[in-house]
Amino acid sequence: METNMFMKRAIELSKMALQTGKGGPFGCVIVKDGKIVGEGHNQVTSTNDPTAHAEVVAIRNACKNLNSFQLEGCEVYTSCEPCPMCLGAIYWARPSKVYFANTREDAKQIGFDDSFIYDEIPLSISHRKIPMLSMNRNQALLVFEEWKNKSDKTEY
Amino acid sequence: METNMFMKRAIELSKMALQTGKGGPFGCVIVKDGKIVGEGHNQVTSTNDPTAHAEVVAIRNACKNLNSFQLEGCEVYTSCEPCPMCLGAIYWARPSKVYFANTREDAKQIGFDDSFIYDEIPLSISHRKIPMLSMNRNQALLVFEEWKNKSDKTEY
Secondary structure (H helix, E strand, O other): OOOOHHHHHHHHHHHHHHHOOOOOOOEEEEEEOOEEEEEEEOOHHHHOOOOOOHHHHHHHHHHHHHOOOOOOOEEEEEEEOOOHHHHHHHHHHOOOEEEEEEOHHHHHHOOOOHHHHHHHOOOOHHHOOOOEEEOOHHHHHHHHHHHHHOOOOOOO | OOOOHHHHHHHHHHHHHHHOOOOOOOEEEEEEOOEEEEEEEOOHHHHOOOOOOHHHHHHHHHHHHHOOOOOOOEEEEEEEOOOHHHHHHHHHHOOOEEEEEEOHHHHHHOOOOHHHHHHHOOOOHHHOOOOEEEOOHHHHHHHHHHHHHOOOOOOO
């Protein structure tokens, strides 16, 4: 089967991350109007940044290049199905489509927690493995009220 | 009710983000052994980075300060229940506990998509609002195989 040229580049980036010791075997490119506008590969361990997954790095790179905090009309090509963090980042960036190659089950097979985190996210707060406790909601609500009433805000 | 000093700081940061126009009304601090080791506030719109939520910024800051890609033994104090992206980031960073003030429903009330994204994450790929399509898994699997067989890798 022929490989799509953008996915080919995403897979190349995943291989590069692995072979140069930058991080895990994950790569991603962002495409707009048939051109690559952003790229990224995993660099968690080389930059001490647990959020530096391929998709997050590529989204940040594309947004910087496009001078925008949104990726309207863009397509994401990622060498692996996004983990929940990256999927969340994709929803916030709002591209029009996502293509992926390896699956979350494939990631699990080589030792990555994507699948475990997918299981945790929909659980009620009291059932999660990391304890999550509520406090001081009333004080924080005052700031939300201030946001609601702010007239010159930039929404996102 | 008295406010916990770390949550007080997280709420202060959320207010600062709003009042200085840096981004949405969200703040976060990371604490280890009773001391703040990282801080962040939302800066999505001011830095054109859709991933620059308070928790992601604080996690990156704490990891930089601790020179580690893990937050073992740390506590996260966030002014709002984390969105799925930030919750994913928290799972990857592996702190021991999370405290939050506003809830995802409070965030929805002032116009944030957290609740929508929580609904999307557990859906099967074919039912999501952003189309997600599989391609070229066989090519990408070769890189995963290479990772599995790599002897000198740093796992995370």
